Structure formats: structure tokens, C-alpha cells
Amino acid sequence: MNILDLFRLDGKVAxxxxxxxxxxxxxxxxxxxxGAEVAVHGNRRAATETAEAIVAAGGKSSAFQADLGDKLGAEKLFSETKAAFGQVDILINNAGTIARADAVDTTLEDWERVIQVNLTSVFQLSQLAGRDMIGRGAGGKIVNIASLLSFQGGIRVPAYSSSKGGVAQLTKALANEWAPKNIQVNAIAPGYFATTNTEALQADETRNRQILERIPAGRWGQPVDLAGAALFLSAPASNYVTGTVVTVDGGWMGR
Known part of the structure; x- marks a missing residue:
């Protein structure tokens, strides 16, 4: 077998x-x-532009919308995906939110929403996917998006740090249970990436400078920098990898 074949996802639904x-x-x-068929989700709006880009490039994709801040959102999303594609072989739990405030000023409402979106919905979707994968006897892949704050406390983001620490531990717990079922559960901990979640940090001249000085690579990550790790953990190439949290951080954690 050509090694590149181990990175193919033909016939899989993500x-x-x-x-x-x-x-x-x-x-x-x-x-x-x-090669995967991809269901793309948006929390506030359907991920229509992403689906259209995939289709324009010759792939198959459909866009869905569900509020994962609602306790019923995960079930709605999974049911609609199953109805459209028939199965889920790969689950990428990437959706997340953040609330920046001093711990003494963090509201219970903000705390509960961050935990629901970042941790509880990850469990809900993983549970639904796990049941589906085990029921079909087909195995599968679950990749959770953790954070550097799965390891560190951060500043002014107590709910976010707590949720991402939970994601890392949930990843290990599910990996332990489902490895005998040929389901690999792993996580990726991105470093500082240029996304909407970090706009405030990028715009803060002092924090931006401090962050860049701490990153050996000397730059913010770009979304494409995460794609290779996600593909590896979604593909047969990682069939003997489970329960890991892979850092993609420009060297931050090694410094």
C-alpha cells in the first residue's frame, strides 16, 4: 500500500x-x-460558504445550523446529519465560544454557556456518534479541538480554561472506553491562531507583542496550519493513536 493511501477518506462521512x-x-x-463527504455546521448560521467552497472544488457537502449552546442543539444537528448522509464516520468537535472577564466579574450565564458549547455539547455529540459507530460495528474517528489552556490557566478566561481542560480529559476517557470498538478519540490543542476568538488579543498591542515573543515560530497560526493534524487524526494513518492531545502551537508548549 502506498503510504498516502492511509490519508484517504473515500467513502467516509465527516x-x-x-x-x-x-x-x-x-x-x-x-x-x-x-475524499470525505462533509457535513459542515454553524452555531449562529449555517456554514453555507464552506459547503459551497467544498462543492465548487468537486467535493460533497451540506451545511447545517444548530445552537450548541442549547441542550437540544447537539441532538438536532446529529439527527439532521444522519438523515442527510446516513452515517457519521468522523466527528470533529471544533465549535467553541469564549467569554473574557475577570473571574470576579464572570456571570453565571456566561460560565454556563461556555461550558455548554465547549464541553457539554462535545460530550453530547461524541456520545451520539459513539452510539452510531458502535451500533454499525464500523469503528470511527473523533477529534476534539482542545487548547493550550487545556494545560495552562490563561488570563481572564476561567470558563474557557475549565472547558478546555475538560475536553482533554474527556478525550482520554472516551478513548479508553472505545478503543476496543476501533474508535479512536484524540484532540488537537491549537496555539495562538488568527481567528475571530483571538481578535481582541491581536488588537491589543501589548498582548500581541507578548504572545509573539513567547512563540518560537514568531507568528500567529493560520487555519490551514491545523489541517494536516486534523487529517492525520481522521484517517487510517492514525489507527493506533488514541487518547492523545496533539499540540499545534508553533513551539509554545516546548519553550
């Missing part, structure tokens, strides 16, 4: 949450280029 732009859009397009 669901990518938070794919309207940024990291999710880049991941969705990479999986489509590898």
Missing part, C-alpha cells in the same frame, strides 16, 4: 462543527480534499 469560518472551515475543506 461532521465538522463550527465550520462556518476559521479553523473549522479549514479542517472541513481538508477532509473533503481527502
Amino acid at each position: 461532521l465538522v462543527t463550527g465550520a462556518a469560518s476559521g479553523l473549522g472551515a479549514a479542517i472541513a475543506q481538508a477532509l473533503a480534499q481527502a
Whole structure:
């Protein structure tokens, strides 16, 4: 077998949450280029532009919208994806939100929404996908998007840090349970990427300088920088990799 065949996803269906732009859009397009049919999700709007870009490039994709901040959002999204594609072989839990405030000023409402979107919906979708994969006896791949704040505390983002620490531990817990079922569960911890979630940091001259000085690569990550790791963890090439949190951070964690 040619080694590149282990990175093909022909005949697979992938669901990518938070794919309207940024990291999710880049991941969705990479999986489509590898041969997967891709359901792309948007939290506030359907990820129509991402789906159209995939179709224009010769792939197959449909756009969906569901509020993962609602406890019923995950089930709605998964049911609609199953109805459209018949199965889910790859789940990318990328959707996320953030609330920046001092811990003493963080509202319970903000805390609960961040935890629901970033952690609880990840469990809900993983549970739904796991049931589907186990029921079909087909195995599968689940890739969660963690964060450097899965390892570090961060500043003024207590709910976000807590949620991403939970994502890392949930990844390991599910990997332990589902490895015998040929389901690999892994996570990617992106470093500082130029996305809408980090616009405030990029615009803050002092914080931007401090961040760049700390990154050995000397630059913010771009969404395409995450695509290779996502493809690897979604493809047969990673069939003996499970329970890992892969950092894609320009060297931040090694410094």
C-alpha cells in the first residue's frame, strides 16, 4: 500500500462543527480534499460558504445550523446529519465560544454557556456518534479541538480554561472506553491562531507583542496550519493513536 493511501477518506462521512469560518472551515475543506463527504455546521448560521467552497472544488457537502449552546442543539444537528448522509464516520468537535472577564466579574450565564458549547455539547455529540459507530460495528474517528489552556490557566478566561481542560480529559476517557470498538478519540490543542476568538488579543498591542515573543515560530497560526493534524487524526494513518492531545502551537508548549 502506498503510504498516502492511509490519508484517504473515500467513502467516509465527516461532521465538522463550527465550520462556518476559521479553523473549522479549514479542517472541513481538508477532509473533503481527502475524499470525505462533509457535513459542515454553524452555531449562529449555517456554514453555507464552506459547503459551497467544498462543492465548487468537486467535493460533497451540506451545511447545517444548530445552537450548541442549547441542550437540544447537539441532538438536532446529529439527527439532521444522519438523515442527510446516513452515517457519521468522523466527528470533529471544533465549535467553541469564549467569554473574557475577570473571574470576579464572570456571570453565571456566561460560565454556563461556555461550558455548554465547549464541553457539554462535545460530550453530547461524541456520545451520539459513539452510539452510531458502535451500533454499525464500523469503528470511527473523533477529534476534539482542545487548547493550550487545556494545560495552562490563561488570563481572564476561567470558563474557557475549565472547558478546555475538560475536553482533554474527556478525550482520554472516551478513548479508553472505545478503543476496543476501533474508535479512536484524540484532540488537537491549537496555539495562538488568527481567528475571530483571538481578535481582541491581536488588537491589543501589548498582548500581541507578548504572545509573539513567547512563540518560537514568531507568528500567529493560520487555519490551514491545523489541517494536516486534523487529517492525520481522521484517517487510517492514525489507527493506533488514541487518547492523545496533539499540540499545534508553533513551539509554545516546548519553550
